Amino acid sequence: MQIPLTPIGAVRNGRHDPRDAGWGALESTLELHAEYRGGLAGLESWSHVIVVTWLHLDPDGETPPADWRRHPRGRSDLPRLGVFAQRGRMRPNPIGITTCAIVGVSPDALVVRGLDAVDGTPLLDLKPHARVLDTPDSRLEPGWFTVMMQDYFVDDPPHTP
């Protein structure tokens, strides 16, 4: 069984390097195909949107491991874990999910800040980020993740593995 998806638009931000970090300040224009633009009406009442993308670039030519486990970002100083326990783009269906601040809404496009997707990435869906649905009260997170994310939002991460 395969499920067909149709892109609703594409990401425009002038960035073509699929780097692992440094997306926090980047503004992206989400250009919607004409037939889907009516769907944006009302997004201006929300401050954040969940952007669903198809991460269409091959992950550095890497073939998926048979057991679907890998070191996050290929860093051997971090534990080797299942792909469903991490957020990288190496996964059976490379769907990207990023919560972004809404910078502006126009009739044909949405401008967001912090989207970690290169120029040309196909858009699959947009959903408003809602506190009651997307922010659980209590969370447990592993230490390796905290270590890895320390430089995520800055443009020139000091860590070079």
Added chain:
Amino acid sequence: MQIPLTPIGAVRNGRHDPRDAGWGALESTLELHAEYRGGLAGLESWSHVIVVTWLHLDPDGETPPADWRRHPRGRSDLPRLGVFAQRGRMRPNPIGITTCAIVGVSPDALVVRGLDAVDGTPLLDLKPHARVLDTPDSRLEPGWFTVMMQDYFVDDPPHTP
């Protein structure tokens, strides 16, 4: 352009009615196909997971509106808005995104609480819910949404539109 996706497993919870609310306490078993089970390793270190589903049932036989706008849940007391400004399953690509508490992880399945998807729903992806990525600091949300969500997590919503 169409994008092919492959289900990684299916939802099992014994519920077959795609109701609009009342999923908060429901436990679902996410049964993964054998080839993807290794990808679960490490999820036990997280408390919450983002479950990505393909909402495969037709939305009540409703055809998508040409302008992609509708009243949330069909309620005429709520404003008529673009589908990207709301969370219902009527959208160009009916991808479901639900943040769930992890109840248990076994080698072949994941048990979660609060997934709003009927028995048999195909699974597309699982991602750990991470505070730094998925919880923005400040949020603006429209009043209609607060009204609509008041009875979302209880099993017998008092509102019958």
